[in-house]
Amino acid sequence: MTGTLSINQVIHAAVRRDVGRTEQALRTLPDGDTARARQIRTAWRNLVRELTHHHEAEDEHVWPFLQSRGVDLTLLEEMEAEHVAMKQALASVSTSLDSVVAAPSTFNAAAAADEVARARVVINGHLDHEERDVEGPMGDLADDEEFKAMTKKLRPASPVDAANSLAWMQDGAGQRERSSLRAAIPGPVITLLTLLLARRYRREVAPVWR
Secondary structure (H helix, E strand, O other), X not given: OOOOOOHHHHHHHHHHHHHHHHHHHHHOOOOOOHHHHHHHHHHHHHHXXXXXXXXXXXXXXXXXXXXXXXXXXXXXHHHHHHHHHXXXXXXXXXXXXXXXXXXXXXXXXXXXXXXXXHHHHHHHHHHHHHXXXXXXXXXXXXXXXXXXXXXXXXXXXXXXXXXXXXHHHHOOOOHHHHHHHHHHOOHHHHHHXXXXXXXXXXXXXXXXXX
């Protein structure tokens, strides 16, 4: 794809990035490093929180709206089914990470990394499918006033959660994602929210990837 990315695509890029970073962090976890294991689990939980909010918003708001605009119901049902599969994959990784924290051996870390790799197949399969078959219909509605009103319902409930999401999307982002965020959200707003409100991400998650 060329040009500016949609916010949906920027979120997807952040998901792919953090899944990959989690797997790599587990494969290089020093034997017995409980503190590092806890850091990785905290970062993973942040990813799960962000992705769960994103998918619940799609299931509740986006898919019904697209159906009302004539998008194929079978496609939307596939999206929902893939969300269920992703939720199961995320839960399996979370369980594996709990085991790593309880006993941070290289063996347990490798097993958890393998679980992340399996989840990555499920996650990327869905993200690719959505970008290939749903991004177009959503893009066609960009100027639809009702669609614009609906997208406001997708935002995090609080300014703090919104700032956390922005910080997460920016952390490790490439130039294309950053440019797309600046195009969608004025730079000063991003900076203010990130610096003043995104304390949780900057304190708990960002240091894991430094």
